[in-house]
Amino acid sequence: MATDVVTMDKIVSLCKRRGFVFPSSEIYGGLGSSYDYGHYGVLLKNNVKAQWWRAMLQERDDIVALDSAIIQHPTTWRASGHLAGFTDPLIDCRTCKLRFRADKLGEEQCGRKPSVHPGEHEACSLTAARDFNLMFETTVGPVKEEGATVYLRPETAQGIFLNFKNYLQFSRKKPPFGIAQIGKSFRNEITTGNFIFRTREFEQMEMEFFVPPADAERWFEHWLEQRMNWYLELGIRPDHLHLRAHDQDELSHYSSATSDIEYLFPIGWQELEGIANRGDFDLRQHAEHSGQKLEYVDTADPSARYLPYVIEPAAGADRATLAFLVDAYDEDEIGGERRTVLRLHPLLSPVKVAVLPLVRKDGQPELAGEVYRELRHRVQAEYDDGGAIGRRYRRQDEIGTPWAVTIDHQSLEDRTVTLRDRDSLAQDRVAIDELAGEIEARLRAPWRSPKLG
Ligand code: ATP
Numbered sequence: 239m240a241t242d243v244v245t246m247d248k249i250v251s252l253c254k255r256r257g258f259v260f261p262s263s264e265i266y267g268g269l270g271s272s273y274d275y276g277h278y279g280v281l282l283k284n285n286v287k288a289q290w291w292r293a294m295l296q297e298r299d300d301i302v303a304l305d306s307a308i309i310q311h312p313t314t315w316r317a318s319g320h321l322a323g324f325t326d327p328l329i330d331c332r333t334c335k336l337r338f339r340a341d342k343l344g345e346e347q348c349g350r351k352p353s354v355h356p357g358e359h360e361a362c363s364l365t366a367a368r369d370f371n372l373m374f375e376t377t378v379g380p381v382k383e384e385g386a387t388v389y390l391r392p393e394t395a396q397g398i399f400l401n402f403k404n405y406l407q408f409s410r411k412k413p414p415f416g417i418a419q420i421g422k423s424f425r426n427e428i429t430t431g432n433f434i435f436r437t438r439e440f441e442q443m444e445m446e447f448f449v450p451p452a453d454a455e456r457w458f459e460h461w462l463e464q465r466m467n468w469y470l471e472l473g474i475r476p477d478h479l480h481l482r483a484h485d486q487d488e489l490s491h492y493s494s495a496t497s498d499i500e501y502l503f504p505i506g507w508q509e510l511e512g513i514a515n516r517g518d519f520d521l522r523q524h525a526e527h528s529g530q531k532l533e534y535v536d537t538a539d540p541s542a543r544y545l546p547y548v549i550e551p552a553a554g555a556d557r558a559t560l561a562f563l564v565d566a567y568d569e570d571e572i573g574g575e576r577r578t579v580l581r582l583h584p585l586l587s588p589v590k591v592a593v594l595p596l597v598r599k600d601g602q603p604e605l606a607g608e609v610y611r612e613l614r615h616r617v618q619a620e621y622d623d624g625g626a627i628g629r630r631y632r633r634q635d636e637i638g639t640p641w642a643v644t645i646d647h648q649s650l651e652d653r654t655v656t657l658r659d660r661d662s663l664a665q666d667r668v669a670i671d672e673l674a675g676e677i678e679a680r681l682r683a684p685w686r687s688p689k690l691g
Contacts, residue, residue, distance in 0.1 A: 246433055256278060256636050289472060291303075326340075481500070498510070521548070593609050
């Protein structure tokens with residue numbers, strides 16, 4: 239019996255139990271909202287990022303890659319507007335001593351009575367809202383002196399704008415073209431929480447797509463569609479995903495249009511990715527503050543010079559990873575025994591195939607070892623010979639491994655194995671010589687979440 243009741247607690251507990259994500263600095267009591275990715279978490283998040291790169295770079299020829307510095311010239315943030323405007327309204331509660339975001343009061347919980355929203359506190363216990371800048375400050379050089387203040391980037395996008403000129407020169411690209419980057423960003427969020435949904439240190443997957451101004455609206459629509467399809471093709475259920483256009487008063491200082499891709503997390507509909515038309519705001523600001531010309535000049539027609547408009551799909555690698563985990567989480571029953579299973583798209587699964595000798599004798603471990611060493615050249619594989627076979631299947635189901643190969647006594651006679659499918663539970667007999675090809679073919683085949691029925 240499948241169940242649709244996925245709570246954040248179940249996800250957190252599976253992640254810890256199976257080594258996806260641990261609370262950071264746990265031996266010192268933890269540090270609020272800091273998390274460490276364990277072995278399977280690293281593999282899963284790497285697969286999410288690899289699929290993003292595939293969609294951005296490998297399957298297109300109009301996007302190039304960048305990996306810019308986290309600490310950039312501080313004027314970057316004056317030009318981008320972050321120093322003046324990257325703030326959240328902060329409210330203190332005099333009664334429970336917690337701090338809240340004024341615009342999220344309805345979602346927060348009181349420090350004394352968690353069932354009470356601070357919005358329901360007596361008005362006199364809340365201070366007036368004041369602006370709080372979300373950028374982390376630090377200093378460069380050994381001496382704390384004036385002029386040495388720098389910031390940890392709160393978004394990866396600005397590194398792209400700072401390099402725009404380099405890309406015009408070396409990449410022989412002309413608008414429309416994009417620059418993509420994945421990297422860590424830092425925000426001193428007032429309130430964090432909900433596991434890896436909102437943390438102060440997180441990874442972003444951002445792409446700035448430079449277009450002739452007259453084409454901006456068309457490209458905005460193009461990217462809305464592309465990005466929605468990316469999540470759907472990787473198995474997110476369509477009824478858990480929607481687009482929400484920002485109201486005029488919600489738009490960032492740089493944007494003329496923004497739509498969020500929202501996912502139905504256990505905490506409700508929340509932003510997964512923002513797609514914005516940033517106009518020429520960023521290039522104009524950096525041109526002004528740096529004194530450099532950042533226009534695109536057509537070599538064939540130098541009178542055609544303009545500042546491109548920018549369409550930006552900005553996603554969070556951690557939030558996407560959480561959404562894939564939530565969407566994949568399932569519980570069912572096999573032969574009267576309950577199992578937890580992550581029905582991840584095989585391309586995202588941390589391990590693609592597990593190799594399991596039925597018993598630890600009669601030459602089975604030796605043959606299984608041979609099969610494993612062959613498979614691991616081709617895909618991420620795992621060898622496990624410890625404990626009852628049912629327990630080993632359960633363990634692989636919980637980490638979302640789509641296929642398990644079992645070596646039994648027949649394998650030693652005819653060099654065939656059983657190939658078990660995580661979702662259908664079908665067990666096919668496959669020749670060892672054909673195994674790697676069969677697994678790669680299954681990995682490339684179109685996939686549909688079995689949760690869709
Ligand atoms: P929110 O409204 O949730 O604070 P935002 O609108 O400020 O997010 P953007 O600046 O558009 O977010 O950042 C793009 C993406 O980066 C977000 O859609 C999200 O996936 C991710 N992201 C932003 N802030 C965080 C955070 N504190 N923790 C984890 N991911 C984040």
